[in-house]
Amino acid sequence: MATELPIILVIEDEEAIQIIVEDALSEGGFHIETVKTGEEAITLLKSGLRQYRAVVTDVNLLGRLDGWDIARAAREIDPHFPVVYMTGGAADKWPVLGVPNSILLQKPFAPAQVVAAVSQLLNTGSQQTGPV
Numbered sequence: 001m002a003t004e005l006p007i008i009l010v011i012e013d014e015e016a017i018q019i020i021v022e023d024a025l026s027e028g029g030f031h032i033e034t035v036k037t038g039e040e041a042i043t044l045l046k047s048g049l050r051q052y053r054a055v056v057t058d059v060n061l062l063g064r065l066d067g068w069d070i071a072r073a074a075r076e077i078d079p080h081f082p083v084v085y086m087t088g089g090a091a092d093k094w095p096v097l098g099v100p101n102s103i104l105l106q107k108p109f110a111p112a113q114v115v116a117a118v119s120q121l122l123n124t125g126s127q128q129t130g131p132v
Contacts, residue, residue: 005031006053008118011041011070012086013062017107021056021086024111025118038065042073054082054118059090068097075099082121084114 008025012018013036022032033050035041038061045052055074059067067085074081083099088107098104103117 007031009052009055010034011057028115037063038070039063041070056084059087071099084117
């Protein structure tokens with residue numbers, strides 16, 4: 001019985017954090033695709049080649065685009081697209097720049113928190129959530 005795992009797009013330019021997030025989500029039952037820049041992420045989201053179920057993005061990234069830009073692009077595709085932000089220093093900007101019904105994880109966070117955040121957004125749909 002082969003069931004397809006939900007695909008989560010992870011955008012993180014720091015390799016150590018990337019590995020932690022990938023491992024946690026894989027163990028949590030998700031298929032992961034990872035990119036390092038906002039430009040790559042938005043290209044993948046808009047291509048429609050994959051049916052991504054959620055985005056987990058660092059806020060500060062290499063390149064011109066940041067996590068706030070990626071979330072807005074995802075919400076243009078689907079107004080309820082699940083978004084989990086990760087940040088070490090931009091949490092204070094979330095209320096203004098973050099998309100509604102998203103979750104912000106303050107670094108450092110436990111690997112289980114990213115799995116819980118993605119699962120919560122996938123399970124609750126458009127229910128309002130706050131910082132974790």
